[in-house]
Amino acid sequence: MTTAARPTFDPARGRESQAPTVQLSARDLASHTKLKFRQPGQDDNVALQAQDLKRQLLEAEREHFRKKQSERSALGNETATKSDSIVDSQHQPPVLDEERRRQLLAQVQAWDNDDDDDSDDDNSEDENAAHKAKSQPSSASAAEEESDDDDDDDSDDEDDTAQLLRELEKIKRERAEEEARKVRQRTQLEESQQTEQLLGGNPLLNLGGERQFTVKRRWDDDVVFKNQARDVDDKPQKRFINDMLRSDFHRKFMNKYIR
Incomplete structure (x- = not known):
């Protein structure tokens, strides 16, 4: 049973927001609704005047x-x-400890051995043996020289260290120059190859080569189905005919239900 025609038990009463006739903006509302009091540290005029x-x-x-x-x-x-x-x-001359000096000497000696030719291996071994024999004096002479030449040994160590550092800088500089030269040659070679490729790829500038005026075929030129969707409109345009008997709807209706 419907209740649409039955009266309401509590009829609607009018309220303030029942049918508003005034529209207020949020910026027009009161923002400060509480009274502000002076906080501690906010002196009055008398205290401010007393301050310098x-x-x-x-x-x-x-x-x-x-x-x-x-x-x-x-x-x-x-x-x-x-x-x-x-x-x-x-x-001040650079001072290195004995371990660091020994490592640098070994590194320089390894670089020198890499640069030497294979034919000079025997001579280098003889020279190293002679150098070792000379660098190992007898025990008596070593004891005498150790007591007399401490200052000379320190100065010799400093000179050897400085010479070793200069040799290292020289080797690093030579390797850097060699690397820069290789990079420069590689860059020039790439630029020349790129220039030749550009000149040869343009048929207008390729005067020395064979002239080919044939157009390259596409990869899909030999397919069976080609250009199937050209000039095909899936959505025919709607037309308006001001005649009920010749309209499209009337013809479709007659073909469907009469024939």
């Missing part, structure tokens, strides 16, 4: 400039220390 604001500003300014000056002096001292250390390192 000019003196506070001058003290803050002096503190700022003092901090800037201290930072600038610290930066200057650090720069001066770095420059002094660089100058000292340039003037």
